[in-house]
Amino acid sequence: MIKMKEVHKTYGNGVVALSGISVDIQQSEFVYIVGPSGAGKSTFMKMMYREEKPTSGTIEINGVDLKTIKDRQIPQLRRNIGVIFQDFKxxxxxxxxxxxxxxxxxxxxxxxxxxxxxxxxxxxxxxxxxxxxxxxxxxxxxxxxxxxxxxxxxxPKVVVADEPTGNLDPATSWSIMDVLEEINDRGTTVLMATHNKEIVNTVKKRVIAVENGRIARDELRGVYGYES
Incomplete structure (x- = not known):
């Protein structure tokens, strides 16, 4: 479903956000993207729906190369990628x-x-x-x-959730997790960036930890290894 190979991202101001990210995510997986602030999580997530383009490397979602896709094709791409933001929008x-x-x-x-x-x-x-x-x-x-x-x-085949519980109280956060799990149970791939250690450690799914723009670890049914 999602393939990233040697993805690098350097912003115009010289900040290196991602450095050599390679990962495969299968259809119907539920994956947490975790790591300390400034680690590169947001850039990682924005790559999924072509908010950002890699400086080098390749990203494919359902066979579509996101680096070479034309601007006029982006709306069609985003119909197959649902995005959930922390501030609702x-x-x-x-x-x-x-x-x-x-x-x-x-x-x-x-x-x-x-x-x-x-x-x-x-x-x-x-x-x-x-x-x-x-x-x-x-x-x-x-x-x-x-x-x-x-x-x-x-x-959509993929849902990208960027800190979906970040502004919510604990009880409400768990209700949101129930909905996301139900969506995943129906076959949709879910990527969720989060700082919520309790959720990650309780609802055990695959965990990809990003640190200094690199994948520090990638564990099936892992735990949150960082303080929030």
Whole structure:
């Protein structure tokens, strides 16, 4: 599903974010990306949805080379990669339903299909009863669940979650993990960057630890080896 080979990333100011990253991630895996602040996790995650391009090396997702893909092809790529952000990034003037539907409207789906798909994902994240609410009327956990619903409404093969529980209290964080695990159980590959040591050590999945731009360790059902 995801192949990175000798990926290097140096920013224009000379900062080396990634240095020789090579990793294979299979379909339906759930992988934590962990490491101290400044280790390169965010750059690693941004590479997945072509927010950043490698300076050298190759990245393939489902057979698509992200380094050589043309700019006009990026929207199509991102329909197969759901992205969940720490700060939700919801459109504040749109309802819950409209925020999720927007991701489908740009693909020119039929209205009946849009309604069915939006209500299906709202059911999955247990927010059908708040379809007509605005984001500011929701709790932080509810907003994150809307963000998750929006990320999967196109039924992507991969979900990239960048610190999805970072702004949430412990109880809410566990509810978000329940949703992510359910998505993964349905066959979607999940990559989750996190500082939450308790979650990583309790819900044991593959752990890729990044340190100083390199993979420090890669363990199936590993533990979080860093202080948050």
């Amino acid at each position: 919801l459109l504040q003037t749109l309802t819950v339903y409209e925020n999720i539907a927007f991701a489908l409207e740009v693909t020119e789906e039929y209205p009946k299909q849009i309604k069915r798909k939006v209500m299906d994902v709202l059911d999955l994240v247990r927010l059908k009863h708040k379809a007509r609410f605005l984001p500011h009327e929701l709790s932080g956990g509810e907003q994150q669940r809307v963000s998750i619903a929006r990320s999967i409404v196109n039924r």
